[in-house]
Amino acid sequence: MTRTVYVNGEYLPEHEAKISIFDRAFLMADGVYEVTSVLDGKLIDFDGHAVRLERSLKELDMPTPCSKDELLEIHRELVRINGIEEGLVYLQVTRGAPGDRDFVFPDPETTEPTLVLFTQNKPGLADSPAAKEGIKVISIEDVRWGRRDIKTVQLLYPSMGKMMAKKAGADDAWMVEDGFVTEGTSNNAYIVKGSKIITRALSNDILHGITRAAVLRFAREAQMQVEERSFTIDEAKEADEAFVTSASAFVMPVVELDSVTVGTGTPGPVAQRLREIYLEESRKAAI
Ligand code: PMP
Numbered sequence: 001m002t003r004t005v006y007v008n009g010e011y012l013p014e015h016e017a018k019i020s021i022f023d024r025a026f027l028m029a030d031g032v033y034e035v036t037s038v039l040d041g042k043l044i045d046f047d048g049h050a051v052r053l054e055r056s057l058k059e060l061d062m063p064t065p066c067s068k069d070e071l072l073e074i075h076r077e078l079v080r081i082n083g084i085e086e087g088l089v090y091l092q093v094t095r096g097a098p099g100d101r102d103f104v105f106p107d108p109e110t111t112e113p114t115l116v117l118f119t120q121n122k123p124g125l126a127d128s129p130a131a132k133e134g135i136k137v138i139s140i141e142d143v144r145w146g147r148r149d150i151k152t153v154q155l156l157y158p159s160m161g162k163m164m165a166k167k168a169g170a171d172d173a174w175m176v177e178d179g180f181v182t183e184g185t186s187n188n189a190y191i192v193k194g195s196k197i198i199t200r201a202l203s204n205d206i207l208h209g210i211t212r213a214a215v216l217r218f219a220r221e222a223q224m225q226v227e228e229r230s231f232t233i234d235e236a237k238e239a240d241e242a243f244v245t246s247a248s249a250f251v252m253p254v255v256e257l258d259s260v261t262v263g264t265g266t267p268g269p270v271a272q273r274l275r276e277i278y279l280e281e282s283r284k285a286a287i
Contacts, residue, residue, distance in 0.1 A: 001082075001083070002014060002015070003082055003118065003119065004078065004082055005017045005116070005117065005118040005119075006074050006077075006078055006115070006116065006117040006118070007115070007116050008112075008115055008116075009115075011077065011078075011081065014118070017116075019114060019116070020097035022098060022099050022100060022101065023094055023096065023097040023114055024094050024095040024096060024097070024098070024106075025092065025094035025095075025114070025153055027101050028103075029152060029153050029154040030060075030062075030094060030095045031092055031094035031114075031152065032056040032057060032060065032062065032092070032094075032150065032151050032152055032153065033090065033091060033092040033093070033151055033152075033153055034049040034050075034052065034053050034090075034091045034151065035049075035088050035089070035091075035248060036049045036075065036089045036091070036247060037087070037247045037248055037250075038079055038085070038086060038087050038088060038089060038119075039085075039086055039125070039126055039279075039283055039286060040085065040086075040283060040286065041079060041080075041085050042079075042283075042286035042287055043072075043075055043076070043079070043089070044247070044282045044283075044285075044286050045210050045211075045214060045247070045282060045285075046072060046075065046287055048210035048213065048214070049091075049210055049247070050068045050071060050072070052151060052208065052210060053071075053091070054068075056150045056151045056152070057093060059147070059149075059150045060095075060152075061105065062093065062095050063095075063108040063113045064093075064113075065093050065112075065113045065114075066115065071091070072287075074117055075089050075091075075117065078117055078118070078119050079119060082119045082121065083121075084121055085123065086121075086122055086123050086124065086125040086126060087119055087120050087121045087122040087123075087125060088119065088120045088122060088125075088247075088248055089117060089119055090117065090118050090119075090120065091115075091116070091117045092114075092153065093113050093114065093115055094113060094116075094153075095111070095114075096113050096114050097111070097114065098110075098111045122248075125248070126279055128249075128252075130171070130249075130252060131249075131250070131251075131267070131275060132267065133255070133266075133267070134252075134253035134254060134255030134256075134265075134266060134267045135170075135171035135172060135244075135252055135253070135254055135256075136165075136169070136172075136254075136255065136256040136257075137171065137172050137173060137184070137242075137244075137256065137258075138165050138168045138170045138173050138174075138257075138258055139173065139174050139175075139176050139233045139257070139258055140161050140164055140173045140174075141175070141176060141177070142175030142176055142177040142182045143157060146204060146205075147204055148182070148183075148206055148207055149202075149203070149204045149205075149206065149207060149208055151207060158185035158186055161185040162185050162186075165185075170256070172185055172186075172187070172244070173185050174189050174257070176232075176233060177205065179232055180230035180231065180232055181200065181230070181231055181232065181233060181236065182200065182205050182206050183200065183206045183207065184244045184246075186246055186248075187209070187211075187244035187245055187246035187249060187252070188200075188206065188207070188209040188211070188212040188245050188246070189242070189244055189254075190243050190244065190245070191231055191235065191236045191239035191240075191241065191242045192239055192240050192243075192268060192270045192271070193235075193238075193240055194240065195224070195225050196226070196227050197216075197219055197224055197225065197226050197227070197274075198227045198229060198231055198239075199212065199216070199226075199227075200228070200229070200230050200231070201228040201229060201230070202228070209245055209246065210247060211246055211247050211250065211251075211278070214278060214281075214282065215245050215274055215278055216228075218277045218278060218281055219274060222273075222277060224270070233257065233258065236262065237257050237258070237260045237262065239262060239263065240263045240268060241253070241262065241263045241267075241269075241270050241271050242255075242257060242262045242263075242271075243268075243270075243271035243274070250275055250278055250282075251274045251275035251278050252271075252275075253266075253267035253271040253272070253275075255267065
């Protein structure tokens with residue numbers, strides 16, 4: 001079945017979808033995005049993603065392409081047309097295609113934002129084999145820009161980090177700045193020590209993960225102790241458990257860090273419990 005995608009008001013077969021070479025995202029990475037997961041054919045935490053998108057747009061003075069209700073409708077329509085039971089909806093908004101390359105932002109009165117959405121079918125997303133074994137992580141220096149709280153499409157360094165991990169025989173990389181872990185290439189990072197779940201506090205240094213917010217809320221509701229503070233790679237190596245969260249990986253245990261076994265080298269009870277709670281509660285609230 002040919003995938004149907006959405007481009008600026010139209011639902012099209014993917015090979016008919018076109019974007020201008022003058023699009024600001026193509027020339028300058030002047031775009032923001034969201035990834036919303038789909039379980040049982042329903043959207044997980046759509047509201048959180050819509051709110052963060054609005055914030056990203058506002059921080060960059062980028063026009064809003066359509067209302068939240070319209071966005072929800074497009075998400076649902078793509079999930080329906082493409083028959084997605086488990087997978088993702090990718091959304092990207094760019095500052096549009098002014099017809100020339102210029103560092104100055106185009107006038108929003110004459111240049112409309114570009115809005116693109118597509119689905120990725122991922123059967124078995126929730127029942128992932130990686131979650132049963134845990135993943136291996138390496139540490140790399142965080143050399144990204146200073147507004148990591150804005151979800152832009154400037155993903156070259158995270159992509160390079162992922163390749164550095166693959167080359168080292170690992171699955172992902174945690175980025176380190178001034179001696180402290182910021183986050184994973186595409187996820188938020190956590191350690192567990194004793195009864196405490198430790199993760200870096202929110203600031204411009206990290207993306208404000210929608211999954212992070214949900215997982216910390218569920219953890220607190222389950223009377224688990226949460227400490228929002230920075231930690232080092234050395235502290236993580238000595239932790240009882242480590243894990244990451246993201247909309248597409250949910251809660252993913254980390255069992256090795258820079259070739260050192262974390263905890264028992266298998267997914268720990270806290271990460272496993274949080275994954276269970278997250279999937280259960282998110283499925284209940286899915287729309
Ligand atoms: N940090 C970074 C750098 C990311 O790219 C992502 C995933 N987009 C996350 C954290 C996790 O965010 P979320 O839970 O909203 O997917």
